[in-house]
Amino acid sequence: MQNQDKVPDDIKLKLYELMKKTRATEDRIIALYRQGQIMGGVYTGRGIEATTVASALALEKQDYLFPIHRDLGAHLAKGQSVLNILLQYLGRGNSLTKGKDSGIHVSDTHLNIIGNVSHLGAMIPVAVGAGLGKKMQGEKVVALNFIGEGGSNVGDFHEGLNFAAVQKAPFVLVIENNQYAYSTPTHKSFVVEKLSDRAKGYGIPGHHIDGTDALEVYRVVKRAIERARRGEGPSLIECKSLRLVGHSAHDDASYMDKKLLERWRAKEPIGKLEKKLIEEGLLNEEKIKEIEERITTEIEDATQKALDSPMPKPEWATEGVYAE
Amino acid sequence: MAERTYLQAINDALREEMERDSRVYLLGEDIGPYGGAFKVTKGLYELFGEERVIDTPISESAIIGVAIGTAIAGMRPVAEIQFADFITCGFNQIVTNAATMHYRFDIAVPLVIRTPSGGGIHGGPFHSKNPEAWFVHQPGLKVVAPATPYDAKGLLKSAIRDNNPVLYFEHKYLYRRIKEDLPEDEEVLVPLGQAKVCREGADVSIITYGWMVHICLEVAEKFAAEQGVEIEVIDLRTLQPLDRDAVLSSVAKTNRVVIVHEDNLTGGVGGEIAALISEQAFEMLDAPIKRVASLDTPTPYSPILEAYYLPDAEKISKAVSEVIAF
Numbered sequence: 001m002q003n004q005d006k007v008p009d010d011i012k013l014k015l016y017e018l019m020k021k022t023r024a025t026e027d028r029i030i031a032l033y034r035q036g037q038i039m040g041g042v043y044t045g046r047g048i049e050a051t052t053v054a055s056a057l058a059l060e061k062q063d064y065l066f067p068i069h070r071d072l073g074a075h076l077a078k079g080q081s082v083l084n085i086l087l088q089y090l091g092r093g094n095s096l097t098k099g100k101d102s103g104i105h106v107s108d109t110h111l112n113i114i115g116n117v118s119h120l121g122a123m124i125p126v127a128v129g130a131g132l133g134k135k136m137q138g139e140k141v142v143a144l145n146f147i148g149e150g151g152s153n154v155g156d157f158h159e160g161l162n163f164a165a166v167q168k169a170p171f172v173l174v175i176e177n178n179q180y181a182y183s184t185p186t187h188k189s190f191v192v193e194k195l196s197d198r199a200k201g202y203g204i205p206g207h208h209i210d211g212t213d214a215l216e217v218y219r220v221v222k223r224a225i226e227r228a229r230r231g232e233g234p235s236l237i238e239c240k241s242l243r244l245v246g247h248s249a250h251d252d253a254s255y256m257d258k259k260l261l262e263r264w265r266a267k268e269p270i271g272k273l274e275k276k277l278i279e280e281g282l283l284n285e286e287k288i289k290e291i292e293e294r295i296t297t298e299i300e301d302a303t304q305k306a307l308d309s310p311m312p313k314p315e316w317a318t319e320g321v322y323a324e
Numbered sequence: 325m326a327e328r329t330y331l332q333a334i335n336d337a338l339r340e341e342m343e344r345d346s347r348v349y350l351l352g353e354d355i356g357p358y359g360g361a362f363k364v365t366k367g368l369y370e371l372f373g374e375e376r377v378i379d380t381p382i383s384e385s386a387i388i389g390v391a392i393g394t395a396i397a398g399m400r401p402v403a404e405i406q407f408a409d410f411i412t413c414g415f416n417q418i419v420t421n422a423a424t425m426h427y428r429f430d431i432a433v434p435l436v437i438r439t440p441s442g443g444g445i446h447g448g449p450f451h452s453k454n455p456e457a458w459f460v461h462q463p464g465l466k467v468v469a470p471a472t473p474y475d476a477k478g479l480l481k482s483a484i485r486d487n488n489p490v491l492y493f494e495h496k497y498l499y500r501r502i503k504e505d506l507p508e509d510e511e512v513l514v515p516l517g518q519a520k521v522c523r524e525g526a527d528v529s530i531i532t533y534g535w536m537v538h539i540c541l542e543v544a545e546k547f548a549a550e551q552g553v554e555i556e557v558i559d560l561r562t563l564q565p566l567d568r569d570a571v572l573s574s575v576a577k578t579n580r581v582v583i584v585h586e587d588n589l590t591g592g593v594g595g596e597i598a599a600l601i602s603e604q605a606f607e608m609l610d611a612p613i614k615r616v617a618s619l620d621t622p623t624p625y626s627p628i629l630e631a632y633y634l635p636d637a638e639k640i641s642k643a644v645s646e647v648i649a650f
Contacts, residue, residue: 105428
């Protein structure tokens with residue numbers, strides 16, 4: 001049924017470009033990390049771009065996005081600029097957190113993006129609350145939050161989803177099941193076949209989908225968002241993929257199952273969508289080149305601007321602990 | 325003026341703030357038709373309805389996390405944690421999310437967490453805790469602990485209007501034991517961060533807060549009557565931010581200090597106050613600083629054990645006598 005919803009052509013092309021941009025930006029971030037320009041941790045979304053980009057693109061402007069550490073694609077899909085992301089990673093004084101927090105731990109209230117803490121599951125109740133808070137004020141805003149299959153084992157997953165279900169909160173939780181929690185494979189984290197089955201425990205809909213298929217993710221997440229917007233309550237969506245690299249840029253992923261990697265590399269999300277869009281006549285070599293040039297230009301400009309940006313002043317460390 | 329108990333003063337503050345500002349709402353366990361485990365929210369459900377007095381599942385982390393989310397979205401939540409002991413289940417939300425949100429993201433979290441704390445009611449290890457020091461230690465939080473009905477009302481109203489997360493520790497021993505005439509035709513507001521001189525004196529300063537204020541005042545009267553010693557009693561009222569000036573002014577006046585709190589000694593707020601005085605007023609001291617606090621054990625249940633564990637007039641008097649005799 002869900003597969004019968006048609007994803008508009010312009011959305012298909014947006015998904016493709018955003019996924020390409022996500023990967024190219026992450027490539028640049030890794031290069032800056034290896035050059036010693038970025039001092040903190042780098043966690044990429046290699047292999048899960050379809051999940052992060054398509055979920056966030058399914059949101060409306062007024063909706064809240066609560067991304068986690070691998071979700072650069074979601075930030076970009078909600079409208080964040082590559083420049084702001086690079087300024088964050090480089091800890092510059094003109095970054096959105098003024099150097100106070102790292103990487104994509106970043107909020108942008110103009111885009112309704114609320115950044116995460118490293119205790120990822122702790123964002124679930126907060127995201128539920130953001131949706132509820134708008135509902136209390138009579139606004140039809142939906143909050144979408146991501147969690148990994150690893151993070152789905154913390155208590156806040158249970159408390160947050162149960163609370164959301166009881167209150168019929170306008171909330172969508174997307175599980176990025178990328179099969180490794182740092183080095184821990186799924187069989188050491190849980191024994192259910194599908195994490196989406198946990199939805200039954202809360203009396204809410206659960207969906208298990210291919211997290212490498214951007215169009216399917218877009219369709220299913222969009223439906224869950226609209227359901228939430230109608231006041232029918234939260235949904236849980238498990239997007240299965242595989243993290244195609246290590247946990248972070250310093251992790252060689254030697255512990256990963258090689259056969260599993262091979263199998264999922266064949267399902268790599270960007271190439272898969274590209275192939276489909278070429279078949280549909282929406283993309284050709286020329287158009288791909290045009291998109292790549294646009295992305296390269298943005299990233300080059302952003303990199304230069306970010307590197308030329310000033311560091312924060314040391315005493316800024318003491319500012320903003322309390323609100324006025 | 326109307327005579328109000330400490331508990332009624334809290335209820336009045338909640339009602340008045342909910343009437344004043346439609347963004348103020350309550351959430352917590354059993355706070356709706358039941359009126360809360362101690363009946364602090366009694367009658368508010370009937371006045372404001374289930375959308376503004378929300379009964380929640382037993383999920384302290386979600387109560388606080390959801391409250392944070394609604395605050396981000398423009399509401400002004402007042403969350404109740406049924407006993408301060410259970411705040412541990414929501415600890416991560418408070419120190420990780422609420423306390424750092426403004427520092428990192430410039431997003432204010434106007435959140436009040438009310439919770440009944442303290443012993444003296446034979447609640448045993450899990451219904452008696454005074455966990456304030458954990459939160460005083462975390463930058464980004466404010467912490468208040470009222471001792472009187474006036475302050476209970478005035479501090480709660482200020483906490484609700486504050487744009488930061490505020491931990492509001494209400495002492496359950498005081499709920500129905502103390503009464504005070506409160507003004508009816510003017511607003512009761514007590515600013516956060518200001519201590520109060522409850523009793524003036526030139527000989528010894530007792531710095532304290534919460535339930536202990538009342539015991540310290542008894543001790544002070546006894547010393548005045550029996551020995552002509554005038555004790556100054558400072559009620560901190562707010563523990564973060566601490567009214568350093570009030571502490572230092574009193575030390576400058578009396579040169580002798582006893583710090584009293586019901587929380588156990590090690591790592592308690594008293595250590596921080598002693599350090600402040602040592603760093604900034606060492607030359608003014610005529611005697612070493614004394615601390616009186618609960619023992620460094622979990623709170624025991626049996627009344628005999630609990631009385632031995634808690635600070636009392638005798639222990640406080642002994643400490644006062646020692647700083648005088650030094």
